[in-house]
Amino acid sequence: MEKHITKKATQHNHLVNAKFDMSTYEMRLFISLLGRLSKADTEFSECQIHLTDFMDKASGGKTYQIIKDSCVSLSKKVIQIESLVEGNSGGMRKKFIVLPLMAMVAYQEGEATITAQFNNKLKPYLLNLAGNFTQAEIKQLFRLKSFYSYRLYWLLKQHQAFGQRYIEIDELREMLNLREKYERFQDFKLKVINAAKKELKSSDMAFTYDLVKKGRKVEGIRFYFATSASLKPSPDIDSGQQQLFPETESESAAQIVAVEVPGKVPPKEILAKLKLSSLQINRILQRVPADQIYKTAYDINITLLDNQNLNPAAFSYSEFERRYFPKE
Structure with a gap:
């Protein structure tokens, strides 16, 4: 079914905070599917995704293989969601659920579109959301090239009303599925946090951050960003956007405190x-x-x-x- 892309994507916050990872092509395909969901949808339908929506032009006859690899990999993705629920004997207990992301993904060589459909078990997290959800503009998401920038965008967007969010390092690694990658914190900071900071500086979720330490060990990161009320409507995707915060050489506490967070x-x-x-x-x-x-x-x-x-x-x-x- 041919469905036009909507202006906003909406996800339940359990999905925003879930554990998963994706390649750049998989992420763009996922965004394309999110953009084809509407408030009126009660079921997931098969959607036609144009190749130009999620990939650049490939040369040397590699297009088919790139598409196939991306589709096969995406079809194997699972989302791990953890929450707190009330136990039978009182008190709160942790609960997790692991869900396949896709019901199907298909492509025929030479065609201009991919056919894809979300797994129906994801309906509580993507359809008919009455509360506990986060929205983002599709055109902001399509600007992003890195999966880590994409995840951080949503994680910060969820707390935009507060103007800041604190995340423990172990928790962030878990959400990004980086338990065994970038094990040295300096590598994690450079490849994930600083790379996302650079990419998001021209989005509506530009941020600065402070490292929270216990002794010499970095325990968590406090992110600072503009609140929803302080943001002007975002420009068209082809036009530039003013940087919300000036670039700094270091993320020291003194520099961070100097950034006023509107609406804190x-x-x-x-x-x-x-x-x-x-x-x-x-x-x-x-x-x-x-x-x-x-x-x-x-x-x-x-x-x-x-x-x-x-x-x-x-x-x-x-x-x-x-x-x-x-x-x-």
């Missing part, structure tokens, strides 16, 4: 939205670093969205107690 929500306000009492809020502010408050509050909100029968205040405080106030 204070930790106290974040905690108040969880319906916590003043006493509980003050205890958390005294004992828990701001980075961890943002991360924990995000995890709590995701769980509350998936388990709407939970008492927000009781569950929220129990999570902070479990993580930061161990019983003596």
